[in-house]
Amino acid sequence: MVRYQVGIRTERKILEATRELLAEGGFDASTLKAICDRAGVQAGSFYNIFPSKEQAIMQVTKEAIQAVDPDPEDSGTETLDDLVDAYIRFVTDQSDLARVYLQIAVSSSSDDSVARRFLRHHVRRVERFADALVREVDVTTPEDATAKAEVLLGALDGLAFRWVLDRSFDFARHARFAVAQCRR
């Protein structure tokens, strides 16, 4: 069962097409036909590689969830600015994945398993933000830091949604504004 190069290339083309379609029009736009058309592939080839459409979409969504929170190694040393800059870079440089990430956030409410994974990921990010806050800002209690982190991450997510609706919205500026306000 040696995989041929051409098959690996096909897999990449399919994943790229899926990512683009998810970013452009969400799950509704990501039909099998649309994916195959864009990837320049027939249905049979798709199912030679992926067991289901769901699997291809899952792979892209996993990628998107992980991309929002890079370098989990750095936990414990990173600054608030590091964390916020990472989010800003994610939104501006990987806008396709960012849009996929936000699409998941909402539609996941219908699918429990995705919702749980998303939530677990969110909680971990809140902890990292809270830790950075404890190090940099004088917070009275750990609970205070967590609440502050929830509000800051909420603001970043909310501003990212805003940006999805109106791409002329200056996400980076408002994100920095949010963290500045949080720091005071």
Added chain:
Amino acid sequence: MVRYQVGIRTERKILEATRELLAEGGFDASTLKAICDRAGVQAGSFYNIFPSKEQAIMQVTKEAIQAVDPDPEDSGTETLDDLVDAYIRFVTDQSDLARVYLQIAVSSSSDDSVARRFLRHHVRRVERFADALVREVDVTTPEDATAKAEVLLGALDGLAFRWVLDRSFDFARHARFAVAQCRR
């Protein structure tokens, strides 16, 4: 063309079923069959009242968008707390509509007309928040007030999303925390 009472009751039953289904499982769960089953009505009756499924959903979403921003008359006198309390009440008391509202916010990116309407509504709310900020907090410039309002509304929206994913999340507390931080 006098409408019979029974027809009006049927219309209400359909809208209620649609609202529930939208809140529970989003647009995917709101199939014609699901709506008709829950309303206790056949497809023919549905199309006797609504020209399309889209129309019924539009009516519910319109209702949801308007419900988040009550008393547009009060503009010019309301406090920041009034505005935030209204949002909190919307989320906690009308959780069904709130979830529909948030569902629209994201999935609308695929439908331009809904996205535009949503955005227009958002901009109007930002203005009201900014006006309240100018009255209560000392902001340096109108632009500063608008940016602050965007961040605050972003935080509220983000926290509401958080609450949709995990209903044990204390939305009201965090919302008040956000506005307190904004006021400083």
Added chain:
DNA sequence: CGACTTTTTGAGTATACACTCCATTTTGGA
């Protein structure tokens, strides 16, 4: 009641969807 209108029913249509099947072609190591 009786004439008329509105509403309801429920089987039926067209379409889009995810997915299958398998004959054919391509690949890449021996």
Added chain:
DNA sequence: TCCAAAATGGAGTGTATACTCAAAAAGTCG
């Protein structure tokens, strides 16, 4: 060059969906 395994094309399947229609039922008002 040969050949088994891998990849592909593309017609075909079953199912769910939004929506239609004509006949039957129920409501309204003189």
